[in-house]
Amino acid sequence: MLTRLHCLSDVRIRAAADEEAKPVERYHLEACAECRARLDEVRQANDALREMAAHVPVPALLRSRVEQALIERSDRTGATTLRDGLLPRVRSVRLGMLPGFLESLGFVGRLTLPRLLTAGLVAAAVLFVVFTLPPPDAPRILSAAVILDRSLETLSPVSGTELREFDLELRLPYIGSVQNGTGRIEQLVDHDTPGRYRFVRYAPDGAMVAAISEDPLAGRRTAIVHADGRFFRFRFTIEAGHALDLAELERHHVEAAIRVLQIVAGQTVSEIDDERGKRYVVELPAAAAASVSGLYELSQARVVVDASDFQILQLTASGSYLGDAFSISFRLRRRQVLPTAQVPLERFDVPDTPGAVTIDAAGTEDLAHDLLTSALGALARSR
Amino acid sequence: MGTSEAASLVLNSTACAVADDSCPNEVLELFDAYGASLFRFARLMLRSHADAEDVVQSTFVRLIDHLAAHRLNRGESGSNLRAWLFTVAANLCRDQLRMRKRWSVWLPEHEQRLTAAPDVEARDAMTLFLTAIATLAPRDRALVALKAQGLSYRDIAAATGVRETSVGRLLARAMARWHRARTAMSHT
Numbered sequence: 001m002l003t004r005l006h007c008l009s010d011v012r013i014r015a016a017a018d019e020e021a022k023p024v025e026r027y028h029l030e031a032c033a034e035c036r037a038r039l040d041e042v043r044q045a046n047d048a049l050r051e052m053a054a055h056v057p058v059p060a061l062l063r064s065r066v067e068q069a070l071i072e073r074s075d076r077t078g079a080t081t082l083r084d085g086l087l088p089r090v091r092s093v094r095l096g097m098l099p100g101f102l103e104s105l106g107f108v109g110r111l112t113l114p115r116l117l118t119a120g121l122v123a124a125a126v127l128f129v130v131f132t133l134p135p136p137d138a139p140r141i142l143s144a145a146v147i148l149d150r151s152l153e154t155l156s157p158v159s160g161t162e163l164r165e166f167d168l169e170l171r172l173p174y175i176g177s178v179q180n181g182t183g184r185i186e187q188l189v190d191h192d193t194p195g196r197y198r199f200v201r202y203a204p205d206g207a208m209v210a211a212i213s214e215d216p217l218a219g220r221r222t223a224i225v226h227a228d229g230r231f232f233r234f235r236f237t238i239e240a241g242h243a244l245d246l247a248e249l250e251r252h253h254v255e256a257a258i259r260v261l262q263i264v265a266g267q268t269v270s271e272i273d274d275e276r277g278k279r280y281v282v283e284l285p286a287a288a289a290a291s292v293s294g295l296y297e298l299s300q301a302r303v304v305v306d307a308s309d310f311q312i313l314q315l316t317a318s319g320s321y322l323g324d325a326f327s328i329s330f331r332l333r334r335r336q337v338l339p340t341a342q343v344p345l346e347r348f349d350v351p352d353t354p355g356a357v358t359i360d361a362a363g364t365e366d367l368a369h370d371l372l373t374s375a376l377g378a379l380a381r382s383r
Numbered sequence: 384m385g386t387s388e389a390a391s392l393v394l395n396s397t398a399c400a401v402a403d404d405s406c407p408n409e410v411l412e413l414f415d416a417y418g419a420s421l422f423r424f425a426r427l428m429l430r431s432h433a434d435a436e437d438v439v440q441s442t443f444v445r446l447i448d449h450l451a452a453h454r455l456n457r458g459e460s461g462s463n464l465r466a467w468l469f470t471v472a473a474n475l476c477r478d479q480l481r482m483r484k485r486w487s488v489w490l491p492e493h494e495q496r497l498t499a500a501p502d503v504e505a506r507d508a509m510t511l512f513l514t515a516i517a518t519l520a521p522r523d524r525a526l527v528a529l530k531a532q533g534l535s536y537r538d539i540a541a542a543t544g545v546r547e548t549s550v551g552r553l554l555a556r557a558m559a560r561w562h563r564a565r566t567a568m569s570h571t
Contacts, residue, residue, distance in 0.1 A: 014555040020536050045558060046530070052512040053531035056423040062436060066414055069440045070447065167433060184433070204431070333433060 008035050017042040059206075161190045161340045169329035183209060184333070188347060192340050193217060198348050211350040212367075214238070221363045222350045223371065231356035236363025236370055272304075279313065280305040410446050417465055418443070420532045421472050427516050427528035428476040438475045445471055466538040473525055473542040480521055515565040523557035530554060 008016065008025055015021050016029060016039055029035050059065075164187045182204050190196035198213035211224040221236040272279045284301040301317040318327035361374035421442060425435035449467060516524055522543065529539045539554070540547035 011552045011555050014558070015536075015551040018530070018536065018551070018554070020551060045562060049527065049531045049558070049561075050533070052509070053423050053427065053528070055509060056426050056513075058419045058422045059432065059436060062418060062422060062439060063411070063414060065436060066418065066440050066443045067411060069444050070410060206432070333437075 007032060008038075010038075013038050013042055017046055159191055160337045161188065161192075161343045163188050163334065163336045163338070164332070165334040167329075167331040167333060169327075171325070171327040188343075190340050190343070190348065196348055198350065200351065208351055208353070213348055213350045215345075215348045218345075218348075220349075221367075223367065224350050224353055224356070225371070231353040232375070233350070233353055233356040233358045234371055234374055235358060235360045236374075237360075238363040277306065409450060410443055413446065413464065413468070414443055417468050421468055424469065424528045424532050425472055425476055427513070427531065428473070428521075428524055429479055430517065434479055438472055438479065441475050442468055442472045466534070466541050469529060469532070469534060469538060470542040473529070476525070477521065511565060511568055515561055515568055518564045519557060519560055522553070523560055526550070526554045526557045527561050530558075 006028070008028060012021065012025055013035065016025055021029070029039060165184060167182065167184050169182045184202045184204070186198075186200045186202070188198040193216065195214055195216045198211070200211040201209045203209050208224070209226055212222070214221040216238065219238055221238050223234045223236075225232045225234070268283050270281045270283070272281060282301075282303040282305065299319045301319075302315065303312055304314040305312050313332050315330040316328065318325070320326065357378075359374050359378045361370060361377065363370050418439060422435055422439045425438040426432060429435050429438065446468065516527060519527065522545070525543050526539060526545075529542055534542070536550040536554075537547050539545075539550050543550075545553060
């Protein structure tokens with residue numbers, strides 16, 4: 001039997017605290033007050049560890065997510081084929097809609113039209129990856145141009161309601177400091193009803209930062225802005241012809257962004273093959289830095305595409321506009337299309353924000369204008 | 384409200400329409416038993432809730448195949464399944480860390496922002512706890528995170544790939560490092 005002359009080592013004390021001690025060690029601990037004191041100390045550390053770990057918050061919806069993953073795994077039906085056909089034509093973008101577009105993502109800051117355009121282009125370079133490339137009867141060799149071409153082919157809306165979630169890291173020079181940084185974007189778009197959507201932006205801790213929804217069927221548009229520690233909820237009534245189709249606008253931006261990426265030279269394509277499957281990497285190395293019109297410089301870009309279903313999984317890009325550095329990082333987390341009939345109507349309204357200051361007004365196509373004038377109107381009425 | 388709520392609400396309407404074979408209650412029961420613990424383990428290993436969610440989801444998807452492969456061996460104990468789940472989750476966490484290193488082109492300032500101890504937020508106990516854990520090397524982090532979930536040395540050995548006889552020694556060192564990191568951060 002161990003005696004006081006054979007006190008336990010720190011490792012064996014640790015083992016005892018972890019209920020892994022040998023019988024002879026337990027006998028010693030009963031007899032040795034000094035070792036028992038050391039044991040208590042280690043147990044306290046264990047308790048502190050367990051207690052803190054037990055308070056790591058678990059997402060309430062994790063079970064639903066796992067359940068759905070199990071369902072999807074069972075429902076997997078294989079790939080579809082890549083559509084034949086011409087590339088979509090590039091349509092003009094209505095610049096007057098850009099403020100609304102950026103506002104919809106929660107961008108609030110020093111907004112002027114040229115700066116908005118810049119930020120819009122940069123944001124669009126990110127947003128194009130929320131679209132997916134359909135699984136094609138893939139050729140054996142894919143060039144960057146082919147991959148980007150096919151990304152254009154995917155921009156035609158699908159039928160049904162599409163849910164997308166993606167992480168977005170932004171460092172853009174002309175948007176508010178609050179909105180720069182990491183966040184998660186959730187987009188719900190009803191492709192069967194133009195202008196019916198909900199976009200929500202969340203902070204990394206899961207707290208909602210901003211949201212906008214529009215439902216022409218209900219004649220409403222709602223925007224939520226968080227400022228000075230409280231939420232402001234703008235409820236606009238909209239009439240036919242005043243719809244603001246952010247999803248469609250986003251699609252135009254995506255097309256424009258892909259065109260930008262297509263005209264820069266020096267992209268490379270490589271393949272990654274690991275336990276997750278094969279992926280294509282379209283990359284613009286730093287050495288091939290590209291300039292567009294001398295204003296917009298792309299110093300690095302990288303797109304990762306899942307070769308099995310051609311979903312674009314990640315994008316990072318950095319560069320400058322008028323000398324101001326920007327960087328973006330995107331990661332697609334989820335994309336799903338469901339029959340619209342299965343989506344509850346309330347899903348197309350913004351989340352509840354108890355205690356929010358609510359402002360009601362009539363809406364137009366110009367969201368930024370509506371937000372400003374309705375806020376000023378509310379301010380005037382309160383005085 | 385979390386970012387996945389809309390998805391879940393949307394999906395809830397379809398979930399029940401799926402036949403039992405496609406929605407194995409057995410796996411969901413195991414999720415109820417071990418899901419939270421697995422998530423907490425993964426959260427300590429990784430930097431974000433989102434990555435931890437991915438790991439938990441992948442773990443339970445793989446569990447279907449595991450259960451199917453052992454369908455005839457109904458004698459597999461809950462303890463063994465628990466060890467299997469943590470082993471798979473630990474491997475997925477390692478994959479996540481490797482994948483990030485391999486081809487996530489995070490910019491230097493991005494990396495710095497994610498790893499640096501945020502002075503202000505470190506006042507928060509949970510932030511301090513997570514930040515201190517994050518300073519550990521991956522193996523130390525795994526040992527501490529598995530211990531925090533109450534795993535035995537045997538199960539920790541299986542999940543981390545170290546010999547069972549070495550777990551105590553390595554865990555003692557890892558705990559000491561974590562304690563030092565926590566103490567140092569609490570003084571800054």
